[in-house]
Amino acid sequence: xxxxxxxxxxxxxxxxxxxxxxxxxxxxxxxxxxxxxxxxxxxxxxxxxxxxxxxxxxxxxxxxxxxxxxxxxxxxxxxxxxxxxxxxxxxxxxxxxxxxxxxxxxxxxxxxxxxxxxxxxxxxxxxxxxxxxxxxxxxxxxxxxxxxxxxxxxxxxxxxxxxxxxxxxxxxxxxxxxxxxxxxxxxxxxxxxxxxxxxxxxxxxxxxxxxxxxxxxxxxxxxxxxxxxxxxxxxxxxxxxxxxxxxxxxxxxxxxxxxxxxxxxxxxxxxxxxxxxxxxxxxxxxxxxxxxxxxxxxxxxxxxxxxxxxxxxxxxxxxxxxxxxxxxxxxxxxxxxxxxxxxxxxxxxxxxxxxxxxxxxxxxxxxxxxxxxxxxxxxxxxxxxxxxxxxxxxxxxxxxxxxxxxxxxxxxxxxxxxxxxxxxxxxxxxxxxxxxxxxxxxxxxxxxxxxxxxxxxxxxxxxxxxxxxxx
Amino acid sequence: xxxxxxxxxxxxxxxxxxxxxxxxxxxxxxxxxxxxxxxxxxxxxxxxxxxxxxxxxxxxxxxxxxxxxxxxxxxxxxxxxxxxxxxxxxxxxxxxxxxxxxxxxxxxxxxxxxxxxxxxxxxxxxxxxxxxxxxxxxxxxxxxxxxxxxxxxxxxxxxxxxxxxxxxxxxxxxxxxxxxxxxxxxxxxxxxxxxxxxxxxxxxxxxxxxxxxxxxxxxxxxxxxxxxxxxx
Numbered sequence: 001x002x003x004x005x006x007x008x009x010x011x012x013x014x015x016x017x018x019x020x021x022x023x024x025x026x027x028x029x030x031x032x033x034x035x036x037x038x039x040x041x042x043x044x045x046x047x048x049x050x051x052x053x054x055x056x057x058x059x060x061x062x063x064x065x066x067x068x069x070x071x072x073x074x075x076x077x078x079x080x081x082x083x084x085x086x087x088x089x090x091x092x093x094x095x096x097x098x099x100x101x102x103x104x105x106x107x108x109x110x111x112x113x114x115x116x117x118x119x120x121x122x123x124x125x126x127x128x129x130x131x132x133x134x135x136x137x138x139x140x141x142x143x144x145x146x147x148x149x150x151x152x153x154x155x156x157x158x159x160x161x162x163x164x165x166x167x168x169x170x171x172x173x174x175x176x177x178x179x180x181x182x183x184x185x186x187x188x189x190x191x192x193x194x195x196x197x198x199x200x201x202x203x204x205x206x207x208x209x210x211x212x213x214x215x216x217x218x219x220x221x222x223x224x225x226x227x228x229x230x231x232x233x234x235x236x237x238x239x240x241x242x243x244x245x246x247x248x249x250x251x252x253x254x255x256x257x258x259x260x261x262x263x264x265x266x267x268x269x270x271x272x273x274x275x276x277x278x279x280x281x282x283x284x285x286x287x288x289x290x291x292x293x294x295x296x297x298x299x300x301x302x303x304x305x306x307x308x309x310x311x312x313x314x315x316x317x318x319x320x321x322x323x324x325x326x327x328x329x330x331x332x333x334x335x336x337x338x339x340x341x342x343x344x345x346x347x348x349x350x351x352x353x354x355x356x357x358x359x360x361x362x363x364x365x366x367x368x369x370x371x372x373x374x375x376x377x378x379x380x381x382x383x384x385x386x387x388x389x390x391x392x393x394x395x396x397x398x399x400x401x402x403x404x405x406x407x408x409x410x411x412x413x414x415x416x417x418x419x420x421x422x423x424x425x426x427x428x429x430x431x432x433x434x435x436x437x438x439x440x441x442x443x444x445x446x447x448x449x450x451x452x453x454x455x456x457x458x459x460x461x462x463x464x465x466x467x468x469x470x471x
Numbered sequence: 472x473x474x475x476x477x478x479x480x481x482x483x484x485x486x487x488x489x490x491x492x493x494x495x496x497x498x499x500x501x502x503x504x505x506x507x508x509x510x511x512x513x514x515x516x517x518x519x520x521x522x523x524x525x526x527x528x529x530x531x532x533x534x535x536x537x538x539x540x541x542x543x544x545x546x547x548x549x550x551x552x553x554x555x556x557x558x559x560x561x562x563x564x565x566x567x568x569x570x571x572x573x574x575x576x577x578x579x580x581x582x583x584x585x586x587x588x589x590x591x592x593x594x595x596x597x598x599x600x601x602x603x604x605x606x607x608x609x610x611x612x613x614x615x616x617x618x619x620x621x622x623x624x625x626x627x628x629x630x631x632x633x634x635x636x637x638x639x640x641x642x643x644x645x646x647x648x649x650x651x652x653x654x655x656x657x658x659x660x661x662x663x664x665x666x667x668x669x670x671x672x673x674x675x676x677x678x679x680x681x682x683x684x685x686x687x688x689x690x691x692x693x694x695x696x697x698x699x700x701x702x703x
Contacts, residue, residue: 139679183685230667
């Protein structure tokens, strides 16, 4: 068995590959091409986008910082309406609960709408291993499922694929005819999926918001697949991270337009649906059972860090990915995480281990575009710096410390500095001998950059000579 | 069985012992999260008069590719629906009982089968319908949205399963923004909300393939909103 590479090795290998893949990068650039202008136009229709951001941040601050109170309130309200709440500390508990439910109820086929939490806990693999047929209904997720690839971007799962590739995939997997029309490709998936909505006995969804006040979850989507997933099967399971909490139903009057604006540049996403319980007395359809699985899976670890707690305010709009110069160049798969891009680089070390994932803190130019784009004002790029600092404090690297020690000692002594300056041109000549070979100690730096040539004479010497000449 | 409830709540409480700094400032027009009305001062503007609001709803509808038809009378709306049925060759329309819904199907030719779903439905039969006709809770001018609920609009599937969704609404159902729509829902249902509330903003769409817009991903390919004057 080949063991998986270390996360940082995988990151560097995949980042290098995508960076060198010009057609793939062009496809990503093209897909994101309209984002800035579309978002800019919608954002400018706001009377005050900046005030709206402050208010949205205040809502999420309240929800996250009094999470204990609101979780209890949600549970009470939701249960009173016939819903069932399951508290999952980790992925294994969440998977087991859903599997158990499927077994007990004799479920045969399952339809899913987009849920990043299910990617996080690898739910599909677990269900398929037990023999359940699971179909992703969101078009992008469906394509990624057929590709046997994780999503490339947590809002636009298959943004990196070209239509020819999708057509070839559908030809191979669904036996459809070749086409270069995105519309025809969408209709192929639509026709395929219809049967699944009707036959499925369990629908699994995620959620964008949990509403404490009324005991509801809210799902935002464009395609209508989540609506069908939650309308037709007799069991609905929503797998939701606990940080999705907002205090009041009417808070969504602000958050829904902001999610749409920041996510895709729409005024409002096509379907924003709130679900409060299974089918109620007097209603003519809807599931008989509605289960909400509240997922921790290390979210409380991040919650316990007051400095970075606001990273849990994230509403997963994907804006920070769309504007990130690093994401555009290395692509979504290089991150190796469920949540890609700047926000993923901030939260993954908390969820999956700081030392294993600290390299993501370097996947940033620290330009701050992510922080500026964030509709709920998460201090994203500073949190990357916080993670770098924490990683070093937690586990000191001996050779880095040695270099800094030497540097400090050198800089404290002018005579030593002078000698070092004299030696620099010589050192550079020696470096030229190993440049481009595995012996180069600074290969990571020189791979894509040229060292400026050391001046034959230092500025200090020049100044002294000039002064002497003037006398 | 409710899982790891106590352990999770204990971890949350423990984690929150140290308060987090606030990165946000108070919005300039003093407000707290508990007050919804100030959202209006930051979101896109909506005119004060009914005419302005209808104009905005029409403008949004156009960019969303919703067909928005203002009708002088319910008979005119019925005529438009009959026209749609003829043009598109509809054979079956699904609907729920309601004053407006019943009135608007009155003018349909007898060749069109009506599937009334008030007492439940067969999923395949509903899927085979050419259109679903529903009433709504409100129309939202700011976003061009139709608010439907399980109780006002024939359950969950009627407005999403058939390929063409037709909404019949009256002018008094037009509200300025989402805040106003939520206020109406709260006033009407108080603590007993329907199990399903949805803001429908245009026909179903996707941009998943090369970010190119395609209508009718899984839900309706077409959305028609017929607006009639109001309760006479």
